[in-house]
Amino acid sequence: MSMRGAVERIVDNISVDEIKACELLLEVSDRSLAISLGLSIADHYTICIYISEKDSDGRDVLRCVAHRRTVDCPIEEARKWPSGVGVAGAALARGVEVVVPDLTAQGIGTLYSHLQKPADGERYRSIVAVPIILDDPRAPWGVAVGTSDVPGHFSVGDWAGLQTAEPIRALAGMAALAVKIVRSQATDKANTASVGVDTTLEAATSRAS
Secondary structure (H helix, E strand, O other): OOHHHHHHHHHHOOOOOHHHHHHHHHHHHHHHHHHHOOOOOOOOEEEEEEEEEEOOOOOEEEEEEEEEEOOOOOHHHOOOEEOOOHHHHHHHHHOOOEEEOOOOOOOOOOOOOOOOOOOHHHHOOEEEEEEEOOOOOOOOOEEEEEEEOOOOOOOOOOEOOEOOOHHHHHHHHHHHHHHHHHHHHHHHHHHHHHHHHHHHHHHHHHHHO
């Protein structure tokens, strides 16, 4: 099933919340995403969706809510990225796509090494992060991220004839659409409930009089 199919399922299921909608997107499209990203079975890669939340100090922090990884880990153990820290945090802070062809290249600096783990140098060489924009680009809902252990896999131009960053852009766009649908459904449900309450009160008042 495609990401479009996942969105259609969200439309048909009013009990789906924003995070479940993102999980559903990856659940039904992870295989096609990996293929369209130009990833092979031998590659180490991750495809993640992060939501932006406030921490105890009121700072914006990204928390992973849906992911697909060649080396799996419990989602609650996935690192949180403060705004401006790491590639995902940079995309959140700037509100624009960030592509780093090779994290080990000279000139990258320390922005992308904060919170680094020992295996990161081998597993995460090339990264693309795309903000998930609902309405205001200055306040993204979250960030969609793709990583590869192959240097240069994601780049501003093409790689091996493929637009390797494009599927992550599509994922960010579909995640934004899914969240908007969930919010619209919640609003419609609340309005329907409100109308029901008003009707009940009107009927009760009528009987009392």
